Amino acid sequence: MERRTLLGGTITAAVLGLTFGLTSAAFAQQPPIKIGMSMAQTGGLAGGGKASQLGIEVWRDDVNARGGLLGRKVELIVYDDKSSASETPAIYSKLLDVDKVDILFAPYATVPTAPLMPLVKQRGMLLMGNFSFQVNSKVGHDMWFNNAPWGPADSWASSFLDLGQKAGGKTIALLAADQEFAQNLAKTAREVATKLGMKIVFDQAYPPSTVEFSGILRALKAAKPDIVYVASYPPDSAGILRGVNEIGIGDNVKLFGGGMVGLQFGAVMENLGSLLNGVVNYNTWLPEPSMYHEGTKAFFETYTKRAVEAKVDPLGYYLAPYGYASGQMIEQAIKAVGSLDQKALAKYLRENTHKTIVGPITFAADGEWKESGVVQAQFRGIADKNMEQFRSSGKQVVLFPDKMKSGTLVTPFEAARK
C-alpha cells in the first residue's frame, strides 16, 4: 500500500511537473500579446495619466498571473505623450507600424485622444478609450469603446443643472477651458440649460495658460448667476478655487462646480483642503458602499501599495479602477472570441455586458456607456492637509444619481463653504 501510494505520488508529481513545465515553456515561447498606448507621464495631465497606467499595469500583472490570454503573456508598450495632442498621432503610428501591437488603448483624456481617432478608424483598429469625452461623436468609429462612465453626451450637464434647478436656480454662468474636453462639456451645458429654460448670463472660455483667475471671477461674480458650471483641467481647477476663496463668488450662487477635472486627484484635494467645501463636482468612484463590486477592494489594496512606489495619486479613485476595467473588458472579449480579430472583438464588446470592478458595463452604439455612471457629489467638512480623510465615506456626499444618493444638497454655495 505504501509502495503504491509512493508510486502514485511520484507519477502525479511527474505529470504535474511535466504539464507545468510545458505550460511555462509554451507561455515563454509564444510571442506576447502587445497592448500599445500613449499616456500622459509628464505635463498637466500626468497626475491622472500615471494613475491610469498603474491601474492597467495591475490588471496586466493579474492576467499574467492567471496564465495570460490565449496562452500568451500580455505586454504593455507605453510612450509618454507629454499631455500633448500633437504627440499622439505619431506615437500611435509607431505603435502600429514599428511595434506592431495587437490591441490599442487610448491615451488618458480628450485632448490627446481626439487627433488619433481618424488614424485608428482608417486602420480598422479597435480602440479602448480612456476618459475622453465625445471624441467619437463626429468620427463615428464603430470599434471605439470608452471606459469612462459618461454615458449619453448630455447626462453630465443634466445631472448638475437638474440639481441647480431643484435648488431654485434660474440663471447660469459657464466658465470653461479653451480645450476640446471643456468646450464639449460647455456645449452640452448650453444645450441642457436652454432645454431647462435657464438663462445663460455669463459664458467665458479661458486659455489653458491662464495664471491668475481673479479678473475672470470678478466678471463672473458681476453677472450674478444662480448656478456656476465650471469645466476646467487640473492646473486651472486649483487656481479657480483659490480665486473663489479670495474674491468670493456672490451670495446668490446656489451651486458651483460640475466639470472640474483635478478635484478627484489625491494631491490636488489635499492641497486645496477646506477650499473644496461646498463644491459640487462630478466623480467616477468614491469610497461609498454602493460603489464596491467584485474585485474592487482587492484592486485598491494592490493599487495603494504600488502607488507609493510609483509616486502616483495615493487614492487613485478617479482613473485607476477604470484602467483596470479596460483590461478586464479586453480580457473577456479575447477569451470569448478566442482570437485577436479586431472586428470580432468589437462585436463582442458591443453586444455584451461586461463584469468589471467598477460594475457592469454595457456600450451604446456610439461606444459610450449605455447608461451614465457619473456621480455628482458635494465636498463636506474637508480639513486642510489631510489625505487620509478622503478614504472615508461622507466627505463627498453623493447627490446624484438617486440610487447612490448619500445626502442632500447644502445650499447656497457660500453657506456650504463654511
Add this chain to the structure above:
Amino acid sequence: MFSFELLLDAVVIGVLLGCFYAAVSLGLSISFGLLDVPHVAHPAFLVLAAYAVFFLNEHYGIDPLVAGLLITPLFFLFGLLAYRLYYETFEKRGSDAGVRGIAFFFGIAFIIEVLIILQFGVDQRSVTATYVGKAWRIGDMRIPFRLIVAFMVAAALTILLTLYLSRTFMGRAIRAVAQDQEALRLMGADPIRIKQWAFGIATAVLGITGALLIIVAPVEPTLDRTYIGRTFCVVVMAGLGSMSGTLVAAIILGIAETIVLTLFGASWAPAISFAMLLGVLAVRPQGLFGRRS
C-alpha cells in the same frame, strides 16, 4: 459686459499680476538681456526653486518667503556652475555658440523637469502660509494677499538690482561687459568671471522668485513651459537689460492681459500680449527702455 468698477478692478489686479511677471523675469533680464546668454532654461530654474521652497515648507514648516531667501545662496552657486559649464562647452567655441547654447539650455531644462518628476512625482504642489488664500477688502474690491506679496517683492528686487548694477563696482562691470566685452578685456578685467558672477546673481534672484511662483499658484514639473513665452516677452519688450523697464513692461503686459480676460473674452489674452510685443518691436526695435545700438 463693461463697467468702470470692473475696469478699475482689472487694472489693479493687472498691476499686481504684472509685478509678479516682472519678478519672474528679472533674472532673465540679466542673463539674456545683459549677458546675451540664450537662457531658455530660466523658467525651469524657476520651477526648481519653487520645488525647493515647497520642500522646506512641507517638511520644516518654513515660511515660503524665508525658504526662498534660504535657497538664494545655493542658487547663486548653481548659477556660477551652470555658466561655467555653458562657457566651457559652448560659448568658448565660436560664433555659433548662441544657437548651440539654446540646445544646451533646453537640455538642462528637460533634465531639471525629469529630476523634479523623479523626486516629487507629477502632481501639483502648493505651500501654506498666512497670506495664501486670503484677500484684502477695499469696498467691493478684493485683492489677494499673494499678489500683494508679489508686488512688494518685485518692487524690492527691481530697486535692489538697479542700485546694484548702477552703484557698485561689480554692477558697473556687469553693465560694461554687456556693452563691450573686448574693451573690458583690454583694461585687464576678466569678462568671463564677471559674466559668471552676473549669471550667479541672475540665478540667485530665482530663489526668491521661485517662492513667489508657488505662492501665487500651485506648481507642477512642466510649469516652465507656461512661463517661457511670457518671461522672454517681458524682457524683449522692456529693452534688453533694463531692470526698471522689465517692471514697466511686465505691468503693461499684466494690465493688458487682465483687461482682456475680464472684459473682452479670455481666449484673446495670450494673443493680445504677443501682439503688443510685436507692436513695440515694430515701433521701437530696441524695446521700450532699451538704448539704440
